[in-house]
Amino acid sequence: MTLKPTGAQREYLDELRSELLRAAYQRTQQLTSLSPAGLDEDPVQAAHRASVRRILDQVHEALDRMDAGTYGECVACGRLLALLDLRRRPWVDCCDTCARSSV
Numbered sequence: 001m002t003l004k005p006t007g008a009q010r011e012y013l014d015e016l017r018s019e020l021l022r023a024a025y026q027r028t029q030q031l032t033s034l035s036p037a038g039l040d041e042d043p044v045q046a047a048h049r050a051s052v053r054r055i056l057d058q059v060h061e062a063l064d065r066m067d068a069g070t071y072g073e074c075v076a077c078g079r080l081l082a083l084l085d086l087r088r089r090p091w092v093d094c095c096d097t098c099a100r101s102s103v
């Protein structure tokens, strides 16, 4: 099942898309402001960079799913994601149940 955006739903998707684009921009800025990775890199900074990059990847994947029309579905089980979760982190790609079972 795919989301068929109509009316208010489309507006909501547009809103989430701008959220995603803003998140992508911020994360990209963050990555450039972190000093480049080196041999003597502080592990805390390395972890920070990795997590920023991971979110950036997820943001791009979410934008791809929007283009594909599958945005808002759990990539693992296909169930619709809670709007509240999408509002909080628009790049989430799986439901709580799947997120917990994949840990």
Ligand SMILES: [Zn+2]
Pocket: 074, 075, 076, 077, 078, 079, 094, 095, 096, 097, 098, 099
């Ligand atoms: Zn799921």
